Amino acid sequence: MQTPVTIEVQGLACTRGERLVFADVAFQLAKGGVLAVEGPNGAGKTSLLRILAGFIEPSAGSVCLVSGHERVREPEERAKLVGWLGHADAARSQLTPLELLRDFSALYRSAVDVRAALDRVGLATLASLPCRYLSAGQKKRLALARLLVCNRSIWLLDEPLAALDARGKALASDLIQEHRAAGGIAVVATHESLNLESFELRLGGQIP
């Protein structure tokens, strides 16, 4: 079970290179909530996720996480609750999937079984092959396994379905479903349907 968390976002605006990307974004997600963020290229999906993770300061508005009974506002504190899957897959070519997951497992002080996570995403037989030989889809599966190993309650996923085959896509949806069933939260930027019940946020109306 994850620590129950909620996420509250109010009046969020993002400016990148003096261009206003989005403004007045507000949503609230409670335990088990999944938010699908949609919108055309450049609508600010990745920027929104990076703001939630605390990498970027929003130009207006606030992000507040409630973990247990604690309100967490500081970006550096928020970071400790976030599981991140970006479009860069962090599969270092010299490391094997097993090594990579073990490193992140130790770094995140996680108790999740690394081999079970590899098995779950269908990479058990490739555990000892350097990542440079993995395909784009396999790297994405590895990133999903990393997400399981890091074991955080708030998942921020940037295009988790990209490069995955049909079974991979189903796997990603299943993992999100299991995560929410365990009480976690997910915010997912995607162009494709997640095939699960979720709230939707549409970015990218042209802002005058």
Next chain:
Amino acid sequence: MMSFMALVSRDVRLAVRAGGGAALAVAFFAAAATLVPLGVGADLWLLAQIAGGVLWVAAVLAALLSLDRLFQADFDDGSLDIIALSPLSLETISVAKILSHWLTTGVPLTLVSPLLGVLFGLPAKAIAVLSLSLLMGTPAISAIGAIGAGLTLAIRRGGLILPLVVLPLLAPAVIFGAGSVLATLNTMPGGALALLAAYSLAAVLLAPFAVAAAVRLNLGG
């Protein structure tokens, strides 16, 4: 502590593997230092006089070569995002990165320096001072180099700007380090080692904060 050691062991492992650059730095150091006697000629007195300066400059340049691996690869493939979200603060992450760079660059350079000292005809006592000065000074190279690496993170071909940022800040290390060898050689009173230690200590203590600020800036960019 467990997270910290995990990050250090990961970075050391990556540096030692093929393409990691740890061996490259030592090879560059040895090659550059070996070329100088070939160019200057077999005047042992002259070689001994310039040995401290040449070896220190070669050490700084060798360490610079491998600085871009400090953050660049992690930044490019997205690993840095995930490391930044770990339970460690960015300051602690910076300390881990500096430590692993020193372990894979500063320590090997120090270890091969006695050999090169012999090549330059240094007496035993001066060789000992040379190695000691490198042992004390190389942490400063890694620490200050990390500031440059953090600042130039988002710049393509940042490798060319990095030396311009870092070299002026490393001038004191070269002056004190080379000075200590020269002082021992000519039996002059030496305070250079103490100054080098002070400089190195200050660099190692203050740099992580600057590195963390630089990385934070680039993660948001």
